[in-house]
Each structure stands twice: as C-alpha cells, then as structure tokens.
Amino acid sequence: MVRYLQEAKYVEKKMFNGEGQARMRLILESNAEMYDKGRVFNHLYLEPGCEVGWHIHHGDGETYYILKGKGEYNDNGSIVTVGPGDVTFVDDGEGHSLKNTGDDTLEAIALILFK
Numbered sequence: 001m002v003r004y005l006q007e008a009k010y011v012e013k014k015m016f017n018g019e020g021q022a023r024m025r026l027i028l029e030s031n032a033e034m035y036d037k038g039r040v041f042n043h044l045y046l047e048p049g050c051e052v053g054w055h056i057h058h059g060d061g062e063t064y065y066i067l068k069g070k071g072e073y074n075d076n077g078s079i080v081t082v083g084p085g086d087v088t089f090v091d092d093g094e095g096h097s098l099k100n101t102g103d104d105t106l107e108a109i110a111l112i113l114f115k
Contacts, residue, residue, distance in 0.1 A: 003027075018053030018097065022046055024110070040112035046071070050106075051099035057092055062112045064088045064098060069106030072099045 008025050015022045025043040028034055034041060039060065046052070046069070054074060064073075066086045073082045074097040075090070081101070082088060090096040092115045100106035 015051070016053035016055040016097070018051035018099070020047060020050030022050060022052055027109075034113075036114075038111065038113040040110055042110045043067075044106075044108045044110045046098070046100040046106040046108075048100050048103055048105075052097055054095055054097040056095040057090055057112075059092060060112050060114045061089060061091045061094075062096070062110060065109040065111075067107040067109065069100060069104050070102030071106045071108075072101045073097070074099075 009029060010023060010025050012021045012023045014020070023045040025045075027043055028041040031039055040062070044052070044064070064087070066082050066084055068084055071082050073080050073088050075088065076094050076096065088096065088098075098108070
C-alpha cells in the first residue's frame with residue numbers, strides 16, 4: 001500500500017474541550033491497519049493557541065513525537081515545554097494535554113496503542 005499525500009484524509013475537531021480546533025492527517029485510517037493494536041496514528045496540527053485538552057487514557061497509552069513548533073505539555077499535572085524532537089508518553093490511567101504556545105503551527109505525530 002502507498003497512501004500519497006495528495007490523497008490523505010484530514011479531520012478537524014475540538015479535542016477534549018481544548019481551545020480551538022485540532023487538524024489531523026490520518027496516517028493510518030483504521031484499527032485494522034494497526035492489526036487492532038491501536039486506534040490512532042495521526043499527524044497532528046495545532047495552530048497558535050489551540051490545544052488538545054486535558055483527558056485521561058483508559059485501556060491505552062499515547063505518544064506524541066513533536067516535529068515542529070513549541071508547546072506546553074501537561075504530564076499528569078506537571079507542566080513542561082516541548083519542542084522539535086521531544087517525545088511524550090502517557091500511560092493507561094494517566095492524563096495529559098498539549099497546547100501550542102508558539103507563534104507557528106505545532107506539528108506532532110500522535111500514536112495511541114492499546115494496553
């Protein structure tokens with residue numbers, strides 16, 4: 001399979017009551033494409049001031065790999081600054097959020113795998 005960029009599917013939505021709308025390019029489009037081991041493999045775009053709001057994971061964990069931009073990551077109540085090359089992980093039963101605090105689009109790869 002090859003999924004060309006010009007054929008990519010995008011979704012825009014408010015994420016967990018965060019500010020603004022997140023835009024996501026679906027890298028893999030279904031659980032079946034992840035052998036039912038996960039539910040999200042997306043390229044995430046957050047415009048300045050936009051965020052994925054605070055949420056807790058149940059039965060899965062999520063990794064963000066920051067590609068571009070600057071953000072504020074809430075790691076179970078600890079607020080840290082993240083930027084290109086940084087990796088975050090939240091485990092089953094833990095919570096997190098990600099907000100773009102920079103002047104440019106924050107881009108990250110988001111991967112959610114089942115526990």
